[in-house]
Amino acid sequence: MxxxxxxxxxxxxxxxxxxxxxxxxxxxGRNVNITDSLQADAAIERFVKPYRERINxxxxxxxxxxxxxxxxxxxxxxxxxxxxxxxxxxxxSDPVFFKRIGEHIDxxxxxxxxxxxxxxxxxxxxxxxxxxxxxxxxxxxxxxxGAQVQELLEYLSRAKRAHPISKLKILLDKDGxxxxxxxxxxxxDFTKTYNIATNDYLINGGDGMxxxxxxxxxxxxxxxIRNALTDYFMKTDTINPVADDRFLQLQD
Amino acid sequence: MxxxxxxxxxxxxxxxxxxxxxxxxxxxxxxxxxxILHTNDVHxxxxxxGPENGRNPxxxxxxxxxxxxxxxxxxxxxxxxxxxxxxxxxTPYFNYYGGELEFKLMSxxxxxxxxxxxxxxxxxxxxxxxxxxxxxxxxxxxxxxxSNTIMDTHAKPYKIFVKNGIKIGVFGLGIELAGLVDKQMxxxxxxxxxxxxxxxxxxxxKENEKCDLVICLSHLGYNYKNNDQKPSDLSLAKRTxxxxxxxxxxTHTFLPKPTIVKNSVDKNVLxxxxxxxxxxxxxxxxxxxxxxxxxxxxxxxxx
Numbered sequence: 001m002x003x004x005x006x007x008x009x010x011x012x013x014x015x016x017x018x019x020x021x022x023x024x025x026x027x028x029g030r031n032v033n034i035t036d037s038l039q040a041d042a043a044i045e046r047f048v049k050p051y052r053e054r055i056n057x058x059x060x061x062x063x064x065x066x067x068x069x070x071x072x073x074x075x076x077x078x079x080x081x082x083x084x085x086x087x088x089x090x091x092x093s094d095p096v097f098f099k100r101i102g103e104h105i106d107x108x109x110x111x112x113x114x115x116x117x118x119x120x121x122x123x124x125x126x127x128x129x130x131x132x133x134x135x136x137x138x139x140x141x142x143x144x145x146g147a148q149v150q151e152l153l154e155y156l157s158r159a160k161r162a163h164p165i166s167k168l169k170i171l172l173d174k175d176g177x178x179x180x181x182x183x184x185x186x187x188x189d190f191t192k193t194y195n196i197a198t199n200d201y202l203i204n205g206g207d208g209m210x211x212x213x214x215x216x217x218x219x220x221x222x223x224x225i226r227n228a229l230t231d232y233f234m235k236t237d238t239i240n241p242v243a244d245d246r247f248l249q250l251q252d
Numbered sequence: 253m254x255x256x257x258x259x260x261x262x263x264x265x266x267x268x269x270x271x272x273x274x275x276x277x278x279x280x281x282x283x284x285x286x287x288i289l290h291t292n293d294v295h296x297x298x299x300x301x302g303p304e305n306g307r308n309p310x311x312x313x314x315x316x317x318x319x320x321x322x323x324x325x326x327x328x329x330x331x332x333x334x335x336x337x338x339x340x341x342x343t344p345y346f347n348y349y350g351g352e353l354e355f356k357l358m359s360x361x362x363x364x365x366x367x368x369x370x371x372x373x374x375x376x377x378x379x380x381x382x383x384x385x386x387x388x389x390x391x392x393x394x395x396x397x398x399s400n401t402i403m404d405t406h407a408k409p410y411k412i413f414v415k416n417g418i419k420i421g422v423f424g425l426g427i428e429l430a431g432l433v434d435k436q437m438x439x440x441x442x443x444x445x446x447x448x449x450x451x452x453x454x455x456x457x458k459e460n461e462k463c464d465l466v467i468c469l470s471h472l473g474y475n476y477k478n479n480d481q482k483p484s485d486l487s488l489a490k491r492t493x494x495x496x497x498x499x500x501x502x503t504h505t506f507l508p509k510p511t512i513v514k515n516s517v518d519k520n521v522l523x524x525x526x527x528x529x530x531x532x533x534x535x536x537x538x539x540x541x542x543x544x545x546x547x548x549x550x551x552x553x554x555x
Contacts, residue, residue, distance in 0.1 A: 024465070024496070025283070026539040029510035029522055029555045031532045032320065033311065036300070040315035041322070044360060048298055048315070051353050055344050130344060136374060200434065220436070 059127040063233040066124055067240040072115040075162055077172075077247040081119055082164035084241035085132070085229070086110055090166040092228040093139045093197055096221050105141060106183050106194040107168035109152065111207045112161045114199065114225075124239065129229040137199040139223045142215040146190035151211035153178050156247070165246060172249040179250075199225055283541040284416050286465065287331040289321060290536075292501030293528035294335070295342030295371065296354055301529075312530040314357050320533055321361055328537075330415040333362060334422065336501030337369025337471035340380075342529070350375055351383040359388035365411050367424035368393050369471040369501060373437040377401050392424030392469055395449040397442035410453060418464045418540055421457030425450060425470040425488075427502055446472055446483045447491060454494040465538060466495050473503040474525050489513040489521045497536060500525040509555040510536065520553060 070081035086108045094105045117131035144152070156163060156170060157178050171180035181188050193216060202209045203218055233239075300313030325331050335358065340351045351372075358366070368391055372380055381402045394409035410423035425446045429438045450468060457463040468488070475486040485500040493516045506527035515521045526532035 023541060024538050024551050025541050027522065027536065027551060027553045027555075028539075029524060029534075029536040029553075031507060031509060031524070031526050031534050033532055034300075034313065034316050034320060034530065036310040036316075038316040038319050040300075040313060041318035042315075044315040044318045044357065047357070047360065048353070051345065051349065052299065055348050058348070059344060130347075136341070 060125050062123040064124045064236050065238050066119050066121050069121045071118040075243040077162050078243050079162045080241040080243050082162050086164035086166035088232040089197055092231050093221055097141055105197045108166035108197045110164040112163045124233050126230050129226050133226040137201050137225050139221045140200050140203050141219040142196045142212055143193050143217040144196050144215055145193050148211040148214035149194055150190055153181055170247045174250050283539050285328055286415055286418050286538045287328045288536040290334040290499045290534040292336035293338040293504055294530045296346040297529040298345050308531050318361050332364045334469055334499055335366035336469055336499050337367045338371045341371040341374045352386050355383050355386035363389040365390050365392050365422050367469040367471055368426050370427055370432050373433045376437045377403050377439055393426050394423045394453050395444040395446050396426050400440035420465045421463035422467045422469055423453040425472055427472050450488050450492050458494040467497045468495050469499050471501045474500050474505040485523045489523050493517045498523040504528040
């Protein structure tokens with residue numbers, strides 16, 4: 001018994017001194033910049049290469065040509081590039097919407113800030129669509145009552161920015177008041193509900209377009225803006241958009 | 253009863269003596285070092301930025317990160333590699349392959365765990381789920397309840413790693429999805445309050461699981477100056493205890509070095525985040541010993 005006791009004590013002592021070290025006594029922390037002074041790992045490079053080449057081939061294959069260079073800063077209330085973008089959204093998504101709902105889109109409203117790049121004169125590729133629209137924003141259609149369409153017009157007259165529109169026409173007087181407006185070349189009936197194609201960013205309150213909160217319904221098309229651009233470029237040889245009379249302000 | 257207990261204890265003690273005799277050298281060995289490496293918000297940035305890039309010329313790149321990580325592992329094999337979310341979205345690699353390449357590369361780099369960022373829902377729960385077979389690492393998320401979704405059981409609240417005998421508990425936290433991610437994308441994912449969950453997790457890992465090191469892998473964001481009600485890494489670090497390190501993401505915060513914060517019981521906690529796009533790698537070294545090495549002020553922190 002005594003012998004056993006001795007073992008026990010010895011064991012306890014040893015297990016104490018053998019205790020795994022589990023107390024932190026020092027911490028060192030730093031953030032290391034990854035620069036070109038580091039050699040690229042060859043195995044990783046080899047692995048990525050076929051993916052990269054396949055993407056570049058697809059992105060850079062020529063789909064069409066741009067007659068000129070187009071920028072969203074070329075123009076006051078409407079620009080060639082903005083008109084092109086809104087017209088493409090109308091043209092590409094109206095058949096999708098009609099197939100789904102059996103109605104047509106009445107007009108399109110996007111945001112000036114949603115044009116993320118210029119279109120350069122020369123070849124157009126899928127990369128062009130990625131540059132203009134790097135985000136994943138999708139096309140949605142809002143069923144907007146006339147009262148909210150009125151608010152939309154007031155918003156545009158206050159903003160005085162070239163927010164891209166299609167099938168909508170607005171004329172402001174020199175003080176910035178709406179004096180003429182039309183949807184699809186018809187006078188607007190403010191007792192009617194209109195189908196307005198826009199993007200999911202704006203429908204969720206982006207750029208303070210609060211009138212969209214009054215939508216009676218929102219139809220999601222599952223169609224990305226970038227894909228609409230690509231689809232259009234694929235079937236169009238030459239793009240030659242112009243600033244026109246869809247949104248103007250009288251001078252003098 | 254007492255006698256039986258005593259005999260059991262004695263047997264155990266003899267076993268310890270036996271082991272002690274064999275492994276005496278290891279007991280007198282040097283302190284142990286655990287290295288935590290981390291990234292966040294890489295956003296599909298697989299290739300390095302080119303020389304023409306206005307903000308980060310010639311920086312980043314997965315292949316270079318691999319070289320750096322390998323050299324650190326060669327120096328200390330007891331290393332954990334973590335990612336704090338937003339792996340997806342930002343370059344055509346994601347648009348073309350849906351995250352497959354990101355997960356495959358992270359697996360090649362031997363990531364140990366990642367948490368889920370808001371952009372990791374960009375192709376919906378189905379899109380994330382579809383890529384899981386390509387990830388040889390685990391996802392941790394303690395405050396997203398995926399029970400009623402396809403992701404159920406595919407993200408654990410926490411994971412425990414044992415490196416060089418040191419037990420490391422890593423739990424994940426995600427940001428509130430409503431208003432940030434389309435409901436169609438996250439569906440029935442339930443967001444739980446990160447403050448409560450963090451306290452629960454810290455208790456579980458420290459007290460029940462007896463972890464030596466507790467790490468919160470978070471996609472909450474570093475700090476919200478204009479909204480101190482919004483949960484962030486800094487606010488959680490101050491309001492909790494028993495967490496040693498917050499590895500953060502979401503706000504793309506380029507910290508020049510880890511921040512030291514006092515927690516609810518006045519102990520130091522490290523909060524770190526390394527910006528975005530794989531431009532930086534965070535490296536935190538924890539040195540372990542028995543209490544003898546501790547200076548009078550406690551743990552020495554060099555950042």
